[in-house]
Amino acid sequence: GESVGLHLPTLSVQEGDNSIINCAYSNSASDYFIWYKQESGKGPQFIIDIRSNMDKRQGQRVTVLLNKTVKHLSLQIAATQPGDSAVYFCAESGSARQLTFGSGTQLTVLP
Amino acid sequence: EAGVAQSPRYKIIEKRQSVAFWCNPISGHATLYWYQQILGQGPKLLIQFQNNGVVDDSQLPKDRFSAERLKGVDSTLKIQPAKLEDSAVYLCASSARDGYNEQFFGPGTRLTVL
Numbered sequence: 001g002e003s004v005g006l007h008l009p010t011l012s013v014q015e016g017d018n019s020i021i022n023c024a025y026s027n028s029a030s031d032y033f034i035w036y037k038q039e040s041g042k043g044p045q046f047i048i049d050i051r052s053n054m055d056k057r058q059g060q061r062v063t064v065l066l067n068k069t070v071k072h073l074s075l076q077i078a079a080t081q082p083g084d085s086a087v088y089f090c091a092e093s094g095s096a097r098q099l100t101f102g103s104g105t106q107l108t109v110l111p
Numbered sequence: 112e113a114g115v116a117q118s119p120r121y122k123i124i125e126k127r128q129s130v131a132f133w134c135n136p137i138s139g140h141a142t143l144y145w146y147q148q149i150l151g152q153g154p155k156l157l158i159q160f161q162n163n164g165v166v167d168d169s170q171l172p173k174d175r176f177s178a179e180r181l182k183g184v185d186s187t188l189k190i191q192p193a194k195l196e197d198s199a200v201y202l203c204a205s206s207a208r209d210g211y212n213e214q215f216f217g218p219g220t221r222l223t224v225l
Contacts (some may be wrong), residue, residue: 034213043115043202044154044218089153098167099214101153 019077023090023103025072030092034099035064035075039078039086047075047088077107085109113137115217118202123223129191132220136184136205142166143180145188146202154202160186174201192222 013019027032029053029105050057050064050073056065070100074091087106091099116135124130136143141162146154155177159166163183171178175194180186188198200221204214 036216041218043204043218045216046213049213091153094162098156099154101155103151106122 010086010106010108012110013080013086014110015080015082017080019075019080019084019107020076021088021090021107023073023075023102024071024091025073025090025102027092028071029094031095032093033064033066033073033106034071034091034093035062035091036077036091036101037086038082038089038104044089049053080107080109098103115203115205115215115221117201117217119176119220120218121221121223123225124159125192125225126195127192129189130193130222131138131187131189134203134217136186137204137215138201140205140207140215141183142206143186144204144206145186146204148200148202148219151201157188157208176192181203190222193222195224196225198222 034049035047037047038044048057048059048062048064050066052068055066062080065074075088077084085108086102089101089104091101093099115137118133118215121128143160145157147157148154157171158168158178160180163180176190180189190203200219202216203217204216206214
């Protein structure tokens with residue numbers, strides 16, 4: 001079946017540096033993508049979303065890039081802070097309007 | 112605005128026992144979802160409700176799992192009988208409506224089956 005996958009299971013960055021988390025998806029019919037942040041013991045928290053008619057979307061300190069040609073999604077976090085340490089999931093949605101989540105990337109911010 | 116509420120937060124049971132989880136979505140949210148999240152994996156959709164009707168339960172193991180959403184508000188998810196592989200976090204989420212809408216997640220119920 002269709003799946004959403006992440007390139008790396010873990011990522012460590014120095015505080016203040018920029019972070020880039022990547023995600024590959026395989027369902028060409030997906031037209032809506034979301035990044036979630038999940039801290040230990042909590043449910044996923046919405047970060048940013050993007051529709052397939054866009055290539056880039058920016059939020060506060062975060063940017064999502066979508067490359068439909070290679071079915072690739074990335075989340076960029078500027079000036080990474082200790083509070084950004086968490087597991088990040090990408091999720092995709094197609095015509096059924098249901099989310100399919102990837103397996104997650106653990107981001108660790110080093111002091 | 113109050114978030115999605117779930118209870119209990121933790122539950123430990125022995126295999127073959129029964130367990131039930133409760134979810135109260137954000138007020139006014141028509142769509143409610145139950146997800147299963149196994150350790151180290153992303154959430155997997157079990158069932159989706161629109162008001163009090165089931166939209167999709169294709170990934171719900173119906174021989175042991177059941178869910179209901181009476182009156183289109185609160186929802187309960189039940190497992191009977193539980194198996195070891197049911198150990199996971201059960202997440203409830205709600206959204207204002209289906210489609211391009213953010214899903215808000217509750218804190219989840221961590222189930223351990225011994």
